[in-house]
Amino acid sequence: MTRRVVAYPRVVVRWSPDARGRLGRAAFELFAEQGFSATTVPEITARAGLTTRTFFRHFADKREAFFAGDEIPDLARHALASAPAGLDPVTLLEQGLRQVARDHFDDRREEVRVRRALVDAEPALRERDAQKRADLVAVIRPGLEARGVAPLDAALLAELTVLVLHVALDQWLDDPDPPSMADVVSACFVRLRAVLEPRPDGVL
Amino acid sequence: MTRRVVAYPRVVVRWSPDARGRLGRAAFELFAEQGFSATTVPEITARAGLTTRTFFRHFADKREAFFAGDEIPDLARHALASAPAGLDPVTLLEQGLRQVARDHFDDRREEVRVRRALVDAEPALRERDAQKRADLVAVIRPGLEARGVAPLDAALLAELTVLVLHVALDQWLDDPDPPSMADVVSACFVRLRAVLEPRPDGVL
DNA sequence: CTCCTGATGACACGACGTGTCATCGACTCC
């Protein structure tokens, strides 16, 4: 611990601060106003007061500007690493999803609806969304293995968790008068167990 | 039923036949030889003896040339529509997956491995692959609803089915001395039921 | 004072994907 370190952040004045944030906000606004594919990168950078080249320094491509700021993977990593050892994985995952639902969805329904409408309207965004889903699986799976879950079980549970997150989100968004998303998550786990229950004779 | 209809297909000589097939094969060969992103559309069309514009008449984009010929969605549609009514959906889905495993995977392991290596090496292809997975869910789900499965259950079961398909495929490809993929599918269903079984006290 | 660092600007460029019109063999109709 050296001593002086932080005097004051010494605001840089050469460029307006938070270039990435300005780009992300400008992008989202324009996507919402005129659609994703109808928005060009030069339009975004013009609104943010930057250049096209700078946009691609902050985002790998135009889609990433839309998905920037997704905190769920980091949350998942942390939750898996810091949960008490020996906790039943399914319980851990369900509680983790309920926590995510409370912190990221239950109080932002309208914003989430706008985002989903944009994704649904744009194949390019649906595709990236599907990839983000796979990325989350790729975070959860090794986290479970590190907790001692067998590889196959870890793969299935990681996929199951992200499955429930997405199905619950759809349910919650489509319900005109929905309960909390956390409860939708739990309801999904209940139905999941129910549909998988072996039927005696293989008929309904 | 008019009478003369099919004399002989009257082979068209103006252009070589099966333009789409030639494009798809040329694309796959070049992707395998030099990678997806290192292959340009003009290279593909040169090998197929066509022009760039024609490529985009047969495929929406470069990635579609890689995934062209995927028959699983149509198989799923047909299987769901033609299966005996009243069959337990989980049984139907598991049997359907086993059938797909036998018909499309068990005798093509090396080809499937090559394809997966290409997908893994290329983010653009991973993304499209994730989208194809979502597309298959979107085929199975309404098929289940048409069979009378409740909407939430149909969503969960459709997702579950595609989940098992992918997890089983990974297991089967990674196992140095694998059983038939059909059996891997069944093993996944077994583990799925096992991991979801409620534990008495929430600990391992 | 000088050098270094790091974010941005400026510019060129290849590749992707689309719109549009022309071409021309095959088929149909009369």
Next chain:
DNA sequence: GGAGTCGATGACACGTCGTGTCATCAGGAG
């Protein structure tokens, strides 16, 4: 058998995406 239609392909222009490269210039370190 001649005229018109149809459908797949070619030819060309064009806008956008995303990258490589070098220049610029404020602040910090020695």
